[in-house]
Amino acid sequence: MQGKLRQAWRTAGLLTAALAFGADAAQAQQVVGITKDTIKIGGMGPLTGPLAGLVVPQLNGVQAVFEEANEAGGIHGRKIVYIKEDDECLPSKGVGAVKKLIHETQPFILVGGGCSNAAIAQKPEIVESKIPWVIVASTADSLTEPVDPYIFSSMSAAWMEVYGMLQHAIDQGKKRVAVLWQPDAWGKARIEPMYAALKKANIEPVLVEEVAVEPTDLTPVVLKLQAAKPDAVMLILFPKAAIPYLRDAYKLGFLPLSVGGSPLGEIDVIAKGTGTADAVKNLRSLAAAGYAPDDPHVAKWKAIIEKRFPGDRFNVLHMFGISAGQFAVEALRKVGPEPTREKIIQVMSTLSVQTDTYAGPLRCTPDDHQCHKTLGVFALKDGRISGVAKAEPKR
Amino acid sequence: MTLFVYLLSSGLTSGALYALVAVGLVLCYRTTGHINFAHSELFMLGGFIAFTFHVLWGLPYIPSLLLAVIAGFLLGVLTDRAVYRPLIKAPPLTMVLATVGFSFLLKGIGRYFWGGQGEVVPFPPLASPAPVLIGTIPVFPQQIAVLSGALFCMALLTLFFRYTRAGKTMQATAEDVRASFLVGIRVERVYTLTWGTGAALAAVAAVLMAPLTLLTPDVGFILLLKAFAATILGGLGSMPGAVVGGFLVGIMEAFAGGYIASSFQDVSAFAIIMLVLVFRPTGLFGVKGGREA
Numbered sequence: 227m228q229g230k231l232r233q234a235w236r237t238a239g240l241l242t243a244a245l246a247f248g249a250d251a252a253q254a255q256q257v258v259g260i261t262k263d264t265i266k267i268g269g270m271g272p273l274t275g276p277l278a279g280l281v282v283p284q285l286n287g288v289q290a291v292f293e294e295a296n297e298a299g300g301i302h303g304r305k306i307v308y309i310k311e312d313d314e315c316l317p318s319k320g321v322g323a324v325k326k327l328i329h330e331t332q333p334f335i336l337v338g339g340g341c342s343n344a345a346i347a348q349k350p351e352i353v354e355s356k357i358p359w360v361i362v363a364s365t366a367d368s369l370t371e372p373v374d375p376y377i378f379s380s381m382s383a384a385w386m387e388v389y390g391m392l393q394h395a396i397d398q399g400k401k402r403v404a405v406l407w408q409p410d411a412w413g414k415a416r417i418e419p420m421y422a423a424l425k426k427a428n429i430e431p432v433l434v435e436e437v438a439v440e441p442t443d444l445t446p447v448v449l450k451l452q453a454a455k456p457d458a459v460m461l462i463l464f465p466k467a468a469i470p471y472l473r474d475a476y477k478l479g480f481l482p483l484s485v486g487g488s489p490l491g492e493i494d495v496i497a498k499g500t501g502t503a504d505a506v507k508n509l510r511s512l513a514a515a516g517y518a519p520d521d522p523h524v525a526k527w528k529a530i531i532e533k534r535f536p537g538d539r540f541n542v543l544h545m546f547g548i549s550a551g552q553f554a555v556e557a558l559r560k561v562g563p564e565p566t567r568e569k570i571i572q573v574m575s576t577l578s579v580q581t582d583t584y585a586g587p588l589r590c591t592p593d594d595h596q597c598h599k600t601l602g603v604f605a606l607k608d609g610r611i612s613g614v615a616k617a618e619p620k621r
Numbered sequence: 622m623t624l625f626v627y628l629l630s631s632g633l634t635s636g637a638l639y640a641l642v643a644v645g646l647v648l649c650y651r652t653t654g655h656i657n658f659a660h661s662e663l664f665m666l667g668g669f670i671a672f673t674f675h676v677l678w679g680l681p682y683i684p685s686l687l688l689a690v691i692a693g694f695l696l697g698v699l700t701d702r703a704v705y706r707p708l709i710k711a712p713p714l715t716m717v718l719a720t721v722g723f724s725f726l727l728k729g730i731g732r733y734f735w736g737g738q739g740e741v742v743p744f745p746p747l748a749s750p751a752p753v754l755i756g757t758i759p760v761f762p763q764q765i766a767v768l769s770g771a772l773f774c775m776a777l778l779t780l781f782f783r784y785t786r787a788g789k790t791m792q793a794t795a796e797d798v799r800a801s802f803l804v805g806i807r808v809e810r811v812y813t814l815t816w817g818t819g820a821a822l823a824a825v826a827a828v829l830m831a832p833l834t835l836l837t838p839d840v841g842f843i844l845l846l847k848a849f850a851a852t853i854l855g856g857l858g859s860m861p862g863a864v865v866g867g868f869l870v871g872i873m874e875a876f877a878g879g880y881i882a883s884s885f886q887d888v889s890a891f892a893i894i895m896l897v898l899v900f901r902p903t904g905l906f907g908v909k910g911g912r913e914a
Contacts, residue, residue, distance in 0.1 A: 276838075449624060
């Protein structure tokens with residue numbers, strides 16, 4: 227009798243274990259990247275190479291949000307496991323990196339992409355594999371136009387910044403506009419929208435000049451600008467080119483309104499680069515981030531980033547990642563305890579999230595996955611970056 | 622005429638930067654017969670070391686410069702011990718690959734320690750950031766500092782080669798390694814001194830130039846190309862050639878940007894390399910078939 231009872235218990239135990247294992251296995255089979263305890267999320271960007279300094283902070287921002295969510299108990303009890311692959315911002319490496327993520331790591335969703343060069347090459351792979359992708363900071367319009375059901379961008383699109391930059395100049399009463407741009411993939415993604423914005427505003431630019439990505443001296447360019455007499459200069463430049471321009475323009479006493487985009491968001495750093503705040507007194511920057519790095523509104527995240535990544539100095543790049551991470555976390559929360567890719571796509575396509583680092587909400591609609599709508603306009607006031615306006619560019 | 626003078630002054634100050642980097646490059650080449658492709662990364666590390674002492678740790682400018690130069694010298698000695706010495710008898714191509722590989726290693730070290738500081742790291746200027754007028758031409762005091770620093774270093778090197786025993790042994794080794802060895806010169810020690818001095822020069826250049834070029838882990842590459850163009854133009858292995866070549870590259874860049882198109886400014890250095898290699902492979906001051914001591 228006792229032997230039969232023991233055998234019955236053993237059978238029941240085995241059955242329970244088998245059922246539990248079966249349920250787990252079934253869940254794992256049904257939803258890639260989801261287990262009972264974890265949600266696997268993939269991320270890609272240049273972790274090495276010349277652009278690593280721009281994108282590593284962004285992905286650190288994403289990771290910080292995920293780690294904070296995990297410490298607060300996870301998403302419906304599941305911890306996020308964030309696995310990153312290096313694409314060096316090169317199309318050739320980018321495809322390999324994303325294939326590795328898709329086929330080896332097998333994440334539930336992707337939260338990554340810090341530069342357009344690699345992201346454009348990665349897009350067909352991601353679309354084919356039908357993995358939802360939250361773009362962190364790749365801005366090329368072709369990533370989100372036309373709308374793809376799997377791709378959502380938490381970063382302002384290329385056209386938005388240049389339309390906003392020109393509109394800001396027009397709002398200040400400026401009519402003689404010059405444009406400086408750098409001839410790389412980032413600059414090329416903006417110069418065409420800039421021409422379109424100028425045409426729409428019925429403005430013929432007084433000068434359009436191409437400048438090197440890392441120039442040593444831009445005195446010749448400034449001399450040409452001086453001769454063209456613009457009252458506003460649009461800077462489609464990264465700091466490596468914008469700083470020599472602003473420095474040499476200051477040297478020659480040429481200080482018109484200069485308007486740049488997100489890369490010029492750290493005006494205090496740019497002022498230090500030129501050697502003096504006087505060189506940037508007429509510089510305005512339209513940035514995806516809504517706040518200056520030392521704004522009390524983002525003090526919490528400054529502390530978190532500098533604690534979790536001791537080598538990092540908190541800056542706007544982290545803010546891009548934080549907003550992308552918060553967008554993903556909110557979507558995962560809203561999708562409920564039994565997530566599927568179909569459900570999260572549905573959730574994200576109508577999601578509106580006010581993140582901690584952007585001036586306005588990330589707002590997606592089924593017809594518009596360029597979810598970032600509100601740009602901050604910044605200037606340097608009394609040695610500190612200050613928000614002077616907001617912009618919601620429209621075509 | 623005014624445009625010409627503006628462009629000339631702009632070219633001279635950029636040229637001083639290129640000349641300073643080119644001198645370090647030539648110093649190694651004329652003594653060892655090898656181009657140090659890691660020179661740009663020694664430059665970058667010199668700049669970041671000075672940044673650490675001066676900006677992060679608050680030391681005054683001059684002590685920071687001296688510490689960066691000492692650190693640069695030690696890095697040069699490390700290059701000699703880690704890369705050059707083990708491959709001293711290897712074919713030249715092996716040495717090229719080794720210095721390129723070492724440059725990647727140094728760049729990785731730069732990114733590891735200073736990569737999280739933002740896209741660019743500003744370095745405060747030595748003097749006031751406000752421009753001063755030389756005649757009617759505005760110039761930054763830092764540009765004058767670079768020009769003076771470059772001329773000072775060149776004068777110092779001339780004196781070093783002419784009047785010191787170490788300088789003379791380096792000259793002798795550059796002339797004929799075998800003969801130097803036979804007369805009792807410790808050639809290996811000369812090589813160590815050469816790599817160390819070259820790297821120390823890179824550190825001086827970095828500290829003087831950082832306020833103008835800004836610091837990034839990749840800052841050295843473009844400057845290396847420009848300095849390389851200067852050495853090719855001046856004659857690979859010729860010290861006066863490197864100086865003249867540096868100034869000429871700077872001036873040609875400024876004129877190309879001012880008189881042709883801005884987009885020509887940065888590519889003119891590469892055009893110079895190609896044209897000189899095709900029409901005068903020995904450069905302006907180079908000697909056919911060998912290094913000029």
